[in-house]
């Protein structure tokens with residue numbers, strides 16, 4: 378057995394990670410780390426987490442054999458883990474429930490979160506409604522305008538959505554506002570971060586809550602007798618990918634070399650947003666594009682920065698992948714070669730949504746469709762006795778405005794006009 382080269386110490390993954398925060402935020406981060414570690418050893422906490430995940434979130438999510446697509450593409454057999462069938466429509470609920478239960482255990486009745494596209498805000502709002510916690514979500518004014526449906530859902534769950542008008546009035550400004558709130562109110566308040574990033578212990582904690590995806594998968598394939606060549610997941614901040622991959626990295630027999638020494642089984646493939654092109658501002662790829670080491674929002678990782686070293690502009694058709702930074706553990710695993718990174722472009726993601734809708738009767742979220750697009754490219758290059766498994770991190774209902782705009786513009790426009798008139 379090859380020695381695990383997962384060298385983490387203290388708060389770091391290689392050179393990435395850490396806890397780069399103002400003095401005022403050290404006590405709540407230290408308290409959180411201690412309480413989280415205790416909770417994970419507490420049988421009653423784990424039982425409550427597991428029963429909430431099954432009864433409320435609808436776990437385990439199914440593993441679908443995409444038989445029609447596999448036959449059509451004529452190569453490796455494609456399997457799809459349907460995280461989109463979890464309550465609220467994406468993997469984000471796994472982490473929201475985990476952290477909300479932890480907050481409750483810590484005696485904190487108030488939850489704050491930031492959200493960009495609104496998906497994390499919706500999951501957090503739902504988890505708080507379920508667990509009887511007060512919830513406030515900070516959201517940039519620009520994002521509120523762009524993501525009205527998610528604001529509507531959050532408010533329906535009883536969450537207060539607070540518009541942030543400072544700076545560019547987008548996600549990074551909402552994060553600053555949430556950090557400010559937390560530093561004043563941490564004795565009563567938990568800050569529920571939505572991806573596997575931020576200052577330590579968030580990257581570890583979010584990964585653990587999302588690892589339920591990979592653990593379930595290992596169980597689900599036990600009796601299938603398949604030879605898994607690759608796992609594929611999309612990467613925004615990186616929570617669905619690390620949750621999908623991590624239990625596999627930790628499997629004792631999962632890191633063996635291929636015969637040509639080129640890589641390790643199974644291949645783990647992270648797919649970033651290739652956007653329109655790899656020119657600065659046209660994409661959101663930190664690992665294939667030109668991500669640079671930086672320290673932003675409390676952690677060290679690779680970021681898309683402009684020529685002045687400021688956080689740069691990004692673009693993706695999928696709001697959830699449109700983010701300048703990547704979780705520190707993924708950056709590290711990418712640098713040491715255990716995870717391969719690639720990109721799918723906007724156009725390829727749209728085509729993948731269409732492809733799987735027609736062949737399998739499932740609608741990928743645009744984020745997840747980046748992983749689906751890679752499966753469409755990879756499967757035909759592999760023999761039929763190999764399998765590849767795609768994580769469908771979310772379902773695409775939420776994307777109807779973007780999908781209809783691109784795929785059915787004229788009819789959609791006249792529908793919207795009529796709707797407005799009816800109002």
Ligand SMILES: *Cc1c(COP(=O)(O)O)cnc(C)c1O
Nearest residue numbers: 613614615616617697744770771
């Ligand atoms: C938020 C989101 C993502 C990106 O976040 P990660 O932390 O990278 O997983 C991917 N897919 C869906 C459906 C999302 O809502």
